[in-house]
Amino acid sequence: MSSNNTEKINKTKKIAILFMLIFFFLLILLISVSKTISDYRRLPTLQSEKKELSVRGDIISADNFKIASSKKLYKASVDTRHLAKDKKELFLQLFSIYSGIPYTKLKLKLENDKTPGYLVLSYNIDSRTAKNLKELAFKLRKLDVFVSRKVRGGKVLRGLSIVESGEKRLFSYEDTLTPVIGYVRKYESEKGKTRVKGIKGLERSYNKVLNESKDGILKGNRDVLSYISFDNNSVIRKRIDGATLKLNIPLKLQKNIELTLDLHKEKLSADEIIVSVVESKTGKVLTLASSNRFNPENIKQSDIPSLNVNAIEYQFEPGSILKPISIALVMDKGRIKKDELLFAHNTKGKPNKKGEYPKGRYKLGKYTIKDDHRFKKHYLSLDDIMIFSSNIGTLKYAQRLTGPEFYNGLKKFGITKETGIDLPYEREGVMPKVWQFAAGDDKGEDNVFKATVSYGQGMTSTFMQMIKAYTVFQNDGFMITPRIVDYLSHDGNKYKPYNKEPEKVISKKTANEIKRLLIKTVEEGTGRSAQIDGLTVAGKTGTAQIARRGKYLKKYISSFFGFVEDGNNAYTIGVTVINPNSTGRYWYYYYASQSAVPVFKEVTKNLIKLNYLTPKNDIISDKK
Structure with missing residues (x-):
């Protein structure tokens, strides 16, 4: 065999060997990559979970203003x-x-930190500031503000951390609608987050649904590059905040009436004035206002007496505003004869210059x-007894x-029964036992x-009990339960929080007759100054002494309860003034x-101004 052939054979063998080496190298590389990919896929599953904190639900007025809401808070900490x-x-x-935290405050906190590690700089960071601080954390790393530390198995670098820490309750209009709206208190949840719970008012009575929330979750397997790979085992849950309360109370009307109460409280030097306006046919509470209010975000020691909703928690002798109820009970039994007259017991003494006889005096034991x-x-008709508020005439009917x-x-x-209004801690009042009445x-x-x-x-009731009772005279003898919340909204669903049917109390005939007497009381009796042209105004005054420990004080509670109609709209309105000035000038x-x-x-003028009532003379003038 020639040398040329030998060289060619050797050359061919070398090329073949080279190709075989390249092939085996590529095969090994391919197997290695495949194994690596396979191994990565078979790595122990690393779970990645991201949570989005849910918050307490909002309380919104009838005219869509947020009275109470919650915002998320973030914690800012640094590993020193x-x-x-x-x-x-x-x-x-x-x-x-x-x-926005003062430099001196931060510096002092850092200097006082004697133990290296995580130092919380603030628990009260809002969402916008948290976003800015997260951007700052990235920039600080670029500026080498933070250095890595050796740990077993390598190095770690920790710096500025911004995480959700809880929620804060906001009351956008400060003392508006307090004490009805109530207040909250902070507590730490099982997950270490700051939450709030209702202590008084609507915040308390609807606490459960307001806090009925679920945090958002993004959970799945994490690959070596820290990306979440979603599969059938992944969890994606949207954040669901607590229920929203939509009130029957419009903010504008509430604020107008609160301003009215503030002015009259100062004028009368009263301890407190309470007012409520209720839609007579539906029981919707359009206003429940007090002159004694507080800011739920900043409760002071001096605010403590104002924390209670005295419209349902303060028990007092109602005085003459109870007379229409007493007379209605007798009338409904058919025990008041038409055109009958009752002796006024006022014959002792001579008439005065106006021809008026002495005040009646009735001996009972x-x-x-x-x-x-x-x-x-000397003899009084039913109209006289109601219009001029005769104690003697009323008690003789009651017997x-x-x-x-x-x-x-x-x-x-x-x-002496709870009204069923959607507020907590309602008191019932007291009156004699049935056997005492029967003696x-x-x-x-x-x-x-x-x-x-x-x-x-000789008995006590609450302001709201009297409001509820007076709805009977505008509803053909049916009594309506007052309601502050119109509906709840939660996770896209709306529902009513109650379903209370009107209660039949007296006959339509009796209700209409008492209504006539209440209208006449405003036209001719003690409520004359409540008249407004073009409106039907009715009501009854009541003045009673405040009793303490079985004794009457020289302090009084003055009330006027009734209703106003314009032909289309009807509102039951109550006013109670606690301890107005009763001395001096x-x-x-x-x-x-x-x-x-x-x-x-x-209050009625406010209803006219805000178009809840339209006097008939206004309608006539508009047509002209």
Whole structure:
């Protein structure tokens, strides 16, 4: 074999060997890459989970203003072990600018930290500031403000951390709608987050649904590059905040009436004035206002007496505003004869220059019951008794009922029973027992408990009980439960939080007759100054002394309860003035006609101004 052939064969072998080496190298590389990919896929599953904190639901007025809402808070902390010593000043300067926290405060906190590690700089970072601080954390790394530290298995670098820490409750209009809206208290949840719970008012009564929330979750397997790979085992859950309360109370009307109360409280030097406006047909509470309010975000020691909702928690003797109820019970039993007259017990003494006889005095056992009004006659009609608020006439009617009839009748009107309004801690009031009312029934004797309670003394009720009772006279004898919240909205669904049907209390005939008497009381009696041209105004005054430990004080509670109609709209309105000035130059302010009635009229004017009522004369003038 020639040398040329040998060379060719050797050359061919070399090329073949080279190709075989390249092939085996590529095969090994391919196997290696495949194994690596396969191994990566078979690495122990690393779970990645990201949570989005949910918050308490909002409370929104009828005209869509947020009365109460929650915002997320973030915690800003730094690991001081990774903070470069020569860059501390730069860190403090930049963090102060981005966070709005004073530089001196931050520096003091850093200097006082004697143990290296995580140092919390603030728990009260809002969402916008948190976003800016996260950007700052990235920039600080670029500026080498943080240095890595050796740990077993390598190095780590930790710097500025911004994480969700909880929520804060906001009350956008400060003291508006307090104490009804209530207040909250912070607590730490099982997950270490700051949450809030309702302590008083609507925040308390709807606490469960307001806090019925779920954090958002993004959870799945994490690959070696820290990306979440989604599969059938991944969890994606949107954040669901607590339920939203939509109120029946419009913010604009509420604020107008609160301003009215502030002015009258100062004028009357009263301890408190309470007002409510309720849609007579539906029970929707359009206003529940007090002159004593507080800022739920900044409760002071001096605010403590104002934290209670006295419209449902304060029990007082209602006085003469109870007379229409007492008379209605007798009338509904058919025990008041048409055109009958009752003796006024006012014959002792001569008439004065106006021809008025002395005030009536009625002896009942060891007690003497008096009338406040002087009459020009000795016998009173039903209209006289209601219009001029005769205690003697009312109690004589009440004696026509048996003890159980009177007791059960008052209960039916809701006296000494919870109204069912959507507020917590409602008080019931007190009155004599049924057996006390019944004493003397079998002998046909007058009963002192029946007598005093008939004109609103010797018992207590609450402001809201009287509001609810007065809805009977505008609803053909049916009683409507007052409601502050219109509906709840949660996770896209709306629903009513209650379903209370109207309660039949008295006949339509009786209700309409009491309504007529209440209208006449405003036209001719103690409520005359509540009149407004073009509107039907009705109501009853009541003035009672404040009792403490079984004794009456020289302090008074003055009330005016009634309703206003314009032909299309009807509202039940209550006003109670607690301890108006009853001494010195303005001693007469304690009379309801001088304190509660003027407030009632101003409230009605607010309803006109904001188009809840349209006087008939306005309609006529518009047409002209």
